[in-house]
Amino acid sequence: MEELKLVTSAPPHLKSPVTVPWIMQQVVFALLPAAVWGVVFFGPRLALPPLVLSVLACVGFEALDCLAFRRPLTVGDWSAVVTGMLLGLSLPPGCPFWIPLVGGGVAILLGKQMFGGIGQNTFNPALVGRAVLLISWPKIMATWYVRPAFVLQPAQAATYVTPVDVVTSATPLGIVKAYGYPAVWETGPNLLFRLFLGLIPGCIGEISALLLLLGFLYLLLRKVVQWDIPLFYALGLSLVALLARQNPLFHLFAGGAIMGACFMATDYTTSPMTSRGRMIFGFGAGALTGIIRWLGGYPEGVTFGILTMNALVPLLDRMLPRRFGVKKA
């Protein structure tokens, strides 16, 4: 018999077909319906440049960072694409071109690479980028362009409809903050329905709760994410809404709550590893989102709610599951 060239390796000799790039690609697929809707609803001129530039910036800055520090190129793992999508989808349509560039740079360099790259960062990179933009350019980040047909305005404000392509509009949460919670219900009929479908002004990819939930359902079916964080996020947010005597469904469908609960808070690296940890994490992020909306200075609380809970993950990860063979103490 001829000489065999045999390899030795540690078991297991079977490996699941799931890989890091495959997972990241699934998240990109899951975000596509919401992204396409954003482009359709706001028009390509308003929605495409922020989205595309955000993805390019994230991938580009990661590549530059790898080159600058002479480390292996890591953009092939697709995680920068996901960060770019998440950031781009949470930008206001029609924002200046340099907003996604700065946001992507901050997200990747400050939010991810400085910690050591994929898997090492404490805070969700897309939210780090968004937070810096929110604090630095609050006006730009709260200027919402939309087609005139979908302008949202409270009854108190003067009505004007001019025959132009796009106008600026308030968002539902902006109206709540500026004019009080009851005012938002006077902006027209079927508010919850419009919120759910995404027929309102808002961030490019955050307006349609329906399409985001469909994307999340896809990730659930592909076993890419688990249901625990979004469910407990919804519970936390709903509880605060009830305490504020406001409609929990309004709070779930308005702003970036569904995007935050399903796609930002579920980020692997910046969420807890155990089921119990994830439940506490999700509940806390949802509750903080609600508290900021209700009592805080910003109309929207998703970004800071999740970033705050990100900081608690190392602590939550210290909770061990019940040990096999040991009854509850």
Next chain:
Amino acid sequence: MKLRTFPQGVFLPHHKEDTAHLPIVRVPEPSRVVLPLIQHTGAPLKPLVNKGDTVKRGQKIADADAFVAAPVHAPLSGKVAGIEEWAHPTMGKFQAIVIENDGKGEEERYEPLPETIEDLEPERLRVFVREGGFVGLGGAAFPTHVKLSPPQGKPIDSFILNGAECEPYLTCDHRVMLERTEEMLLGLRIMVRACGAKRAYIGIEDNKKDCIDHVANLLRNFPIPAEVVPLRTKYPQGSEKHLILAILGREVPPGGLPLDVGVVVNNVQTAAALGRMARTGLPLVERVITLSGDCLNKRGNFEVPLGMLLEDLVDFCEGFTAPPRKIIMGGPMTGITQVSLAVPVIKGTSGFLFFRNVPKKREYPCIRCGRCVAHCPMRLLPYLLGRLAEESLFAEAEDNRVLDCVECGSCAYVCPAGIALVHLLKLAKFEVMRRKLGGK
């Protein structure tokens, strides 16, 4: 059919269809067998024969004074050609007795047991099991008589026969349950009587429905209380701790044994071999193994003498369709890769798998996806333990329960970053144990 199971674990492609339908084929005696002086978990044996001695099939040729050890018998009649270092499938090299077949077929047998097992003294049965050289034939090779000797104050109420066979590709237990059922049930009675259990369970995964039905049929009018328990096909259902959890809802405490929760578990093939000895008096000198993979000309389930060399088995299977790149003893989840065809079949050999295609999974940094945590059947945090092992923080690994790891490989299977988690956990376990034992 209501299926029992345990929390977490993984669903694997089981690849059993290649050989599950193939009846056991008896392999002709080879010209030479090699019997390592360690084939079980426990103390190594001392040879009872010298170079040049003639031995008969069934003659005891090595034994030890230690309690946790099982003697080895000659699987064929012949002459001891030497006692020398030889390639060992799990230990690199080890002292082994080499026997050249003389073709005379002379045999030495023990006295068979009467069929009235339930009237026999447990101690007599334990001695019988020990003399027969029985160890767990599922792969761990723990001496059977030790399991059947519960210490004072630890009464055994349940006996579980492990027919889960949760490792992919392996089908030898499947065939034994179908073809050696009477012997298996006789062996079961011997083990139940020996350990004093009140009730017996036979756990079988539901990808072996034919076994479930067949064994259940033969259990009608069985002299002792016994039942088949269908199990969900999920890995690692055949792990002792998870079999007990699935069938009885009991969790073995950390560092403990099944007997700490009143249970003894043994493999179906151990029972079948024991039943055969009870009838024929011939000790453990052969076993059923599966030869499979993607490049063997004749795959199947084979009854082979212990000590038969892998190269002779490959010849019997008419060689390879293409040269294998990886050879594994045991299943693909826990099996050990082999470096040569010179290794013998030992008591713990459930099969050899031959693979031409060896896919390599690219390694990435841990992305903290949590799959290892979600699937670990022992509820450990493999990502953390792996990291602690990498950093040589073994005391912290011990605090985080690394010794609970059953080394099933579920964590490394599911890891999308291709991190060799179970390898790192084994390293940490080894270091923790070494420090505990005061080693250097």
